[in-house]
Amino acid sequence: MAKAVGPEYDVFSMQYPGRQDRRLEPLLGSIADPVDGLLPELMETVGGRNFSLFGRSMGSVVAFETCRRLERHTEARPRMLPIDVRPLRRSRELTALTEFPR
Numbered sequence: 001m002a003k004a005v006g007p008e009y010d011v012f013s014m015q016y017p018g019r020q021d022r023r024l025e026p027l028l029g030s031i032a033d034p035v036d037g038l039l040p041e042l043m044e045t046v047g048g049r050n051f052s053l054f055g056r057s058m059g060s061v062v063a064f065e066t067c068r069r070l071e072r073h074t075e076a077r078p079r080m081l082p083i084d085v086r087p088l089r090r091s092r093e094l095t096a097l098t099e100f101p102r
Helices: 032-046 058-073 091-098
Strands: 077-082
Touching: 032 058, 058 077
Parallel strands: none
Antiparallel strands: none
16 A cells, blocks of 8 residues: 555554454453554554545554544644445344444
């Protein structure tokens, strides 16, 4: 992705615990867990500059919540928030999604 967007952008990625090279670490307990971990560094990196986030699948929910928190705690505003998600198929999933803190 970094090559595709060019050198004028800072590109960061994260690997969730319990996956690939972090497979021995405990799984996430909630969407708030990775956001809590990312937020301090992102606030420092973004400062007051506008930003864009991208998320795919669960990463889209993490990107959305991260965006909300950055807006709440900084002067920075999102320029773009492209996400890639699958439709919710079971009512249990819909219930879980609506229970996120607002």
